[in-house]
Amino acid sequence: MDGLTDAPPAPLVALxxxxxxxxxxxxxxxxxxxxxxxxxxxxxxxxDPGRRLLGVTPGGPLHLPPGGRHWYALGGIPTPDPETFLGTAPRLAAFLDALPVPMERVVLGGFSQGAVMSWAMSLRPDRPAPAAVIAMSGFLPRVDGYPLDPARLAGVPVAVAHGSLDPVIPARFGAEAAETLAAAGADLLRLESPVPHMVDPAWLDPLREVVERATTL
Incomplete structure (x- = not known):
């Protein structure tokens, strides 16, 4: 077999x-x-205005229509396409494991698909729990063969932010995530404001407090 076929996937790009x-x-x-x-x-x-933390923004490994980078192909809400999701998850896990900071000191967050992948990395039973999770305008993924255990984040700061006018991922999916994590004992911050599918600037101050509290030595 061609050696190129057996080569491991290239590492994720990142800033x-x-x-x-x-x-x-x-x-x-x-x-x-x-x-x-x-x-x-x-x-x-x-x-992180004081630059206490290493900042990292990785790029999704997939290039799909209509352009840009993607973490998985659309398969519905809350069900990502299993093949692409299950292909991306281990690549993102390997990227996080290679950071020069242990996961218990990492605040992991994202927007939309990025929030979905943040949940995937944080709630899988065999993954180390992060210092905190920030999920903006996303949902808890339901993919056969990929278990999630919300109890893993008991006591961990978790922020769930969602626009009540979101036409892409309805706000009820943010509410479901918030309610699930609160029931599991997470230290929950829930933010909802009348905006569409976007990061509301009004969320930034409370999210900054979560980051600071979760990583202050």
């Missing part, structure tokens, strides 16, 4: 924002469908 000094942790933000690793990069300074 890095160095910490001002020795990093006290990391802030990893995952973009939404059709965007790329530059999309959420400006949020690193807004959520």
């Amino acid at each position: 890095l924002r160095e910490a001002a000094g020795e990093p006290e942790g990391a802030l990893v933000l995952l973009h939404g469908r059709g965007a790329d690793e530059s999309d959420l990069f400006p949020l690193l300074d807004l959520l």
